[in-house]
Structure formats: structure tokens, C-alpha cells
Amino acid sequence: MEHIALYRAWRPQSFQDMVGQQHIIQTLQNAIREQRISHAYLFSGPRGTGKTSAAKILAKAVNCERGPSTEPCNECEACLRITSGAVMDVQEIDAASNRGVEEIRDLREKVKYAPTEVRHKVYIIDEVHMLTTEAFNALLKTLEEPPPHVMFILATTEPHRLPATIISRCQRFDFRRVSLEEQTERLAMICKEEEITAELEALQYIARLSDGGMRDALSILDQVSSFTGGQVTYSQTLDMTGGLPAEQFGKLAQFLLQGEVGEVLQTVEQFMQEGKSADKSMENLLYYFRDLLLIKMVPNAEHMTDRVLDPSSFKGMAEAFSREQLFYIIDTLNRYQSEMKYAAQPQTLFEVALLKLCSLPKGAGEPASEAGGGAAVSSSELTAMKRQIAELEQKLEKALKNGGIAAANPNSAAPARSNRPSAPRSSGVAKIPPHMDQYIAEKDSAEFTEISRKWSQILQRVKEVKVTVHAWFVDGEPVSVLNDAILVAFKNNIHRETTEKPANKQVIESVLEQMVGRPLRLVTMLQKDWLAAIEGSSDLKKEEEFTLEMEQVDGKKEPWIDEALELFGEKLVIIKE
Structure with a gap:
């Protein structure tokens, strides 16, 4: 017998089979029960969360020979034929390959005719955001006022790409990611029915990898069970998916805390030998420290992330780091992760990032009270600073003795002149280049x-x-x-x-x-x-020009002053500075 992929074999055939979308199921069932079915629905949400499955179940529920009912019977001819896709009045259209205006015009012409096999014509348009602008315009009027026997169900993963005029004509339902607990429970049930032996930890890890998509989780389970011969273990799941267990990250975090450079490099090399990629390892390590920070700062934070499978082990490691250290680690890893996208050797950047974290002094990033206040500065650094201060004092004293810096004398009639250096004072942040x-x-x-x-x-x-x-x-x-x-x-x-x-x-x-x-x-x-520097140079030049001018005036060396004295005499000429 031909093998059918698990996600196809276990596709929901009734509302009660759907996982994690209770808010949508209840609304649709109430609408069917009260005969308040809308002419157009918009199902949006992440991939693999049940949008198209819900659309087909709704099509069966409104066309069931024993209904309309809140659950399709899946036994009558209408339900069976809709499930197999053999009813011409229920059409599933892929908008990615039928996105032009001509296809929508053709659909608009067919909408006019009454259904021949079931009560309602149902058009399920998948990935509707792929339609062109012209196709959307052609669909507008029909979508707003279709014949009473027609229902449209639009499904998309990117609702923001739909025109507002289309969205306003539909009842919108947002499908959410399926939670870790719901996915794990569903996977365990399927394993039992398929006679697959699976460890709970392995199923939790598969659910975590699927990022809330039930279809992805079933695909991973199908792949791992084929590899292991129906015996799904946590270690084999990690090997198959290229993942890293939290224990390895725990060891790596411990090495970083202790500054064990050799152990860190050896661990990275082990990751690479096992076929793990540097960018994926960096991403997982970022998530690990993010979870440590959450657990350290927020009570019961293990419920805020689907990655924490063993909160007790995380708590022990979280207590070993200070909050400031965790902030610094996450910031450093995030910065290097963005650079890895353009790097020819991402593994090297991964190693550099970890080595940088290893070189941190113990307690780096902690406030003075945590790190020991003044004790954070080593005695050797303090001695070097004192020696530099003494050298600067000697240079200053020598400069004063040589007249390099002259203090202004308020009792002196002559203006005080200081030999300014042409370069400005350093800002203390960046050095001033020579010359x-x-x-x-x-x-x-x-x-x-x-x-x-x-x-x-x-x-x-x-x-x-x-x-x-x-x-x-x-x-x-x-x-x-x-x-x-x-x-x-x-x-x-x-x-x-x-x-x-x-x-x-x-x-x-x-x-x-x-x-x-x-x-x-x-x-x-x-x-x-x-x-x-430019301002200092300009001030010095002005000062030198002014001093030269004063010397020339005092020495009566200017020709126009001599000429004035000859014409008017010394008693009538007053020379002002």
C-alpha cells in the first residue's frame, strides 16, 4: 500500500479535529447553527495552522446532506466527494498560478450559474495575496454582492498585501500559532494511532522546531520516524534536524563564565564536526541566553517561551550570571550575528564573538556594589596610572620653568602673552593626530x-x-x-x-x-x-598679528604714523591701541 505523508493522512476532516483554533471554530459553528453564514470569509495566519483545512470543512458543513450542521458527517456523498475534490461546485483555486485578471473574469462569469450538485457554490482562493491589482479590481464587485448561492473563502499568510477594499468585504479570522502543549498532545495521539514509539522530549522538540505550524510538526515527525524505524528518540531527533541540545549550550555558557578559551573553541569545533552551521548555532545560542534572562528577571518565565523544556536546569545557570552580563552577552552575539550575514567565514566570526565574551573580566558589566566597588581596578593598573600622573606633573613643572607657559600678571601694563600650542586639547575619547x-x-x-x-x-x-x-x-x-x-x-x-x-x-x-x-x-x-583645532589656530594667528602691531606702534615704525607726526606735531597726535 502506498505511503501517505502524515500531514496528509491526518489532515482535519471536521472542526473537532482542528488544533489550537477554538476561537474560530466556535464562531463558524454558531454562524451555521443560527443560519448567519457570510458570503465572504478571509482566513489569515502563519503557514500550517489550518486555514485551507478550515475552509474545506466549512464547505462540507454548509453542503452536508444531513445539514447544514455544525459538523460535517463525512459519510454522505456530498461530504465524501468534497473531501476528494470531485465536486465542481466547490473549487479550490491556487492564486499563485491563477493570478491574472483573465482567470478572475472567468470565475466571475461562472459565479452567475446556480450549483448543480450541492446547495452552495464555494470558491476557496488560496494565497490570495498573489493576485494582481487588476485581478483584485475584477473581483471587487462580485465579492461584495455575489449571488445568494455563492460563498468565497480567501486564505493568505500575508494579509497586509491585500487591498483594504477586499478586506472590508470579508469576515476576517486570524489563525494563531499552535501552542507547544497542544502540538505535543496532538503528536502523541498520532504516534499512538500510527504505532510509533516516541519520547515525550522528542515530541516537544519537534513541536518547538515547527514554530507553531502543525503541518511542519507532522512533516518532521514523519521524517524522523522513517529514519529511526518508528522509534523516535530525543538524541536521534537532534541528529536528524541538526539541532543542539540545551545541555551543550549549558556547558558552553559555563565555559564562557569561567573564561575557558580552549574549551570554547573545542565545543565550537565539535558543533561544526556534527554538521551544525555557525549561523544556526549563533541563533540558538542567542535564544538560550534570552531565555536565561527571562527566567532571571520574570517569575514563572518558563511559560513565556516554548524553548524551555527543563526550567530547573535553566534556573541554575541563570543564577550564575548577572543581569548586566546577560544583557552584554546578548548585545554582543546580536551584533556579530548581523555581521555573519555578509561574512565569507561565518564560523570565524562565531568563534571571535565567543572569545570576546571569554575575555571579559569576572563580573564585567555589574554595578560597583556587585563587582566590589574600587576593587574592580587592579593594583597594577593603579600603579601605572600614578606613574603617568607623576610624569605629567614633571613635564608641567619643567614647562613653567622654561617659560613655555606664562601666567598673566594683572599688575603689568603690557598684555600677557602665552605660547599656545597649535593643537587643541584632546577630548579624552579620541587621540589627536600628529602634525x-x-x-x-x-x-x-x-x-x-x-x-x-x-x-x-x-x-x-x-x-x-x-x-x-x-x-x-x-x-x-x-x-x-x-x-x-x-x-x-x-x-x-x-x-x-x-x-x-x-x-x-x-x-x-x-x-x-x-x-x-x-x-x-x-x-x-x-x-x-x-x-x-581650526579655532585654536585662528586665535593664535590673531594674537600674533596683534602683538606685532603693538610692537610696531611702540617703535613708531609705521610710515603713516611718522607722516602724521610731521604734519600735525607730537602734541596733536594721540596714538591709541
């Missing part, structure tokens, strides 16, 4: 002007080479060119630091060489420091 005065001098050079004109093309080329680098680099703006270096000022320090990473910097310098025609080094700084 700032030369960069400022070259900011209006012809070479820099030429590069500025090409900057939009340079950014576009960086985007074509690597879009993630462009996302950070676009925050920067070129401000000067000096010899073999281009200076780029950034508004945000995080963008500047990420751009400075060797891999990202190499991409940018390679593009610069292509676009400019010669090698250029990338030098970065913050935009606010660049503006402060």
Missing part, C-alpha cells in the same frame, strides 16, 4: 579639493566592496590631505573606532588607492576636535 598645524595649513589645498569632489564616488565604491564598512565610514567627512595621508573627521567616536579596525581600514585604503590613483593612509579624529 595638526600642517593638516590645518593644507585644508584648502588643490589636492584636497580634488579628493573632496570624488568623495561621494569613494563612499559608493566602499559600499559596493563591503556594505558594513560603508555603514560606519559614511559618518566621516574628509577635512585635509597631507603627503600620503587623508584626514577624516567623524561625528561619532564609535563609528571612528570601528572604521579604525585593521580589516575595515584596509578596505577603505584599498578603495582610496583605486579612486585617487596613489596609496593614501587613513587618519581619523573627531569632528569636534578638528573644529577646536
Whole structure:
């Protein structure tokens, strides 16, 4: 006898067979009982939740020879023929392959004729969102005012793609994902009827993988039972589906907490040897730490996720991490997961992300009270900081003695002059590049002007080479060119630091060489420091010009002053600063 796939063999044939959609079933049964059946229904929801099955059951219920009744008998000729698809008055149309206006016009012509085999003509249009705009327009009038013997049932997984005019003409029912408990119970019942021996943990894991779709769960069960010869175990299910047990993630989390770099790398290598993909492992690990955070912060959180099969094991691990650590871990993994989409070697990024978490000091991310307050700073770091402060004090004292920094004397008639450095003070976040005065001098050079004109093309080329680098680099703006270096000022320090990473910097310098025609080094700084540098240079220049002018006035070296003295005499000429 030919094998029939489980999801086909166990497709619901009556409302009572449906799983997890009680709110819809009850409404439809009440409408049939009270003879308030609508002319058009819209069934929307995720795949495998029973939309098309409910449509066919409804078609049988309104056309059953013993009805209309709240449940089709599935014994009369009408019910049996509708189930087998042999009734011409009940048509299931695939909108994905019949999406044009001509098909809908043909349907509109056939709607006019009365049914010949059953009471009501029923048109079930599956994946209705695939219809073209013209097809929707052709359907509008018929959908609003069909003949009394016609019923339309539209099914879709993407209701947002339907025109509002179509939705407003239908009674809408939203199918929800089937819960873990309901799916597990249904799978256990099917296993019993099919004489399949299955562990409860395996059925729970299958239900978890299906993401709320009953059809997907039955397909996975069918596949695993074929592989195991009807003996479905948890370990074999993991092997077949490429999943990872929570115990392995628990061990990995423990290694991260203890900073065991070797064990972490060995665990990742084991995942890869077992055929697990790096991106799927990263996704599962993110879910694992998300569940740890939920269990740590929310009482009875095991009911908020379908992934927690053993809450006791999760609670023990959740207590080992602080909330701040879990937040940091999730943030780091999420950032690296987004980069893995564009990476040629995703496994390397997965390993780097885990190694970064291993290198965290114990208690990183905790508040001072948890981490021990001032004890978080090691004695060696404290000694180094004291030594740096002492060196700075010595340099300052030496500069004062040499007259490098002169204090203003309020009793002195002459204006105090200070030998300002041309470079501004550092912001404390980003270092100031050397030769700032030369960069400022070259900011209006012809070479820099030429590069500025090409900057939009340079950014576009960086985007074509690597879009993630462009996302950070676009925050920067070129401000000067000096010899073999281009200076780029950034508004945000995080963008500047990420751009400075060797891999990202190499991409940018390679593009610069292509676009400019010669090698250029990338030098970065913050935009606010660049503006402060320009302002400081301008102030110094004004001060020097003013001092020179005063010296010339005091020495009577200006020719126009000498001329005024000769014309009017010393008594009539007053020289003001």
C-alpha cells in the first residue's frame, strides 16, 4: 500500500479535529447553527495552522446532506466527494498560478450559474495575496454582492498585501500559532494511532522546531520516524534536524563564565564536526541566553517561551550570571550575528564573538556594589596610572620653568602673552593626530579639493566592496590631505573606532588607492576636535598679528604714523591701541 505523508493522512476532516483554533471554530459553528453564514470569509495566519483545512470543512458543513450542521458527517456523498475534490461546485483555486485578471473574469462569469450538485457554490482562493491589482479590481464587485448561492473563502499568510477594499468585504479570522502543549498532545495521539514509539522530549522538540505550524510538526515527525524505524528518540531527533541540545549550550555558557578559551573553541569545533552551521548555532545560542534572562528577571518565565523544556536546569545557570552580563552577552552575539550575514567565514566570526565574551573580566558589566566597588581596578593598573600622573606633573613643572607657559600678571601694563600650542586639547575619547598645524595649513589645498569632489564616488565604491564598512565610514567627512595621508573627521567616536579596525581600514585604503590613483593612509579624529583645532589656530594667528602691531606702534615704525607726526606735531597726535 502506498505511503501517505502524515500531514496528509491526518489532515482535519471536521472542526473537532482542528488544533489550537477554538476561537474560530466556535464562531463558524454558531454562524451555521443560527443560519448567519457570510458570503465572504478571509482566513489569515502563519503557514500550517489550518486555514485551507478550515475552509474545506466549512464547505462540507454548509453542503452536508444531513445539514447544514455544525459538523460535517463525512459519510454522505456530498461530504465524501468534497473531501476528494470531485465536486465542481466547490473549487479550490491556487492564486499563485491563477493570478491574472483573465482567470478572475472567468470565475466571475461562472459565479452567475446556480450549483448543480450541492446547495452552495464555494470558491476557496488560496494565497490570495498573489493576485494582481487588476485581478483584485475584477473581483471587487462580485465579492461584495455575489449571488445568494455563492460563498468565497480567501486564505493568505500575508494579509497586509491585500487591498483594504477586499478586506472590508470579508469576515476576517486570524489563525494563531499552535501552542507547544497542544502540538505535543496532538503528536502523541498520532504516534499512538500510527504505532510509533516516541519520547515525550522528542515530541516537544519537534513541536518547538515547527514554530507553531502543525503541518511542519507532522512533516518532521514523519521524517524522523522513517529514519529511526518508528522509534523516535530525543538524541536521534537532534541528529536528524541538526539541532543542539540545551545541555551543550549549558556547558558552553559555563565555559564562557569561567573564561575557558580552549574549551570554547573545542565545543565550537565539535558543533561544526556534527554538521551544525555557525549561523544556526549563533541563533540558538542567542535564544538560550534570552531565555536565561527571562527566567532571571520574570517569575514563572518558563511559560513565556516554548524553548524551555527543563526550567530547573535553566534556573541554575541563570543564577550564575548577572543581569548586566546577560544583557552584554546578548548585545554582543546580536551584533556579530548581523555581521555573519555578509561574512565569507561565518564560523570565524562565531568563534571571535565567543572569545570576546571569554575575555571579559569576572563580573564585567555589574554595578560597583556587585563587582566590589574600587576593587574592580587592579593594583597594577593603579600603579601605572600614578606613574603617568607623576610624569605629567614633571613635564608641567619643567614647562613653567622654561617659560613655555606664562601666567598673566594683572599688575603689568603690557598684555600677557602665552605660547599656545597649535593643537587643541584632546577630548579624552579620541587621540589627536600628529602634525595638526600642517593638516590645518593644507585644508584648502588643490589636492584636497580634488579628493573632496570624488568623495561621494569613494563612499559608493566602499559600499559596493563591503556594505558594513560603508555603514560606519559614511559618518566621516574628509577635512585635509597631507603627503600620503587623508584626514577624516567623524561625528561619532564609535563609528571612528570601528572604521579604525585593521580589516575595515584596509578596505577603505584599498578603495582610496583605486579612486585617487596613489596609496593614501587613513587618519581619523573627531569632528569636534578638528573644529577646536581650526579655532585654536585662528586665535593664535590673531594674537600674533596683534602683538606685532603693538610692537610696531611702540617703535613708531609705521610710515603713516611718522607722516602724521610731521604734519600735525607730537602734541596733536594721540596714538591709541
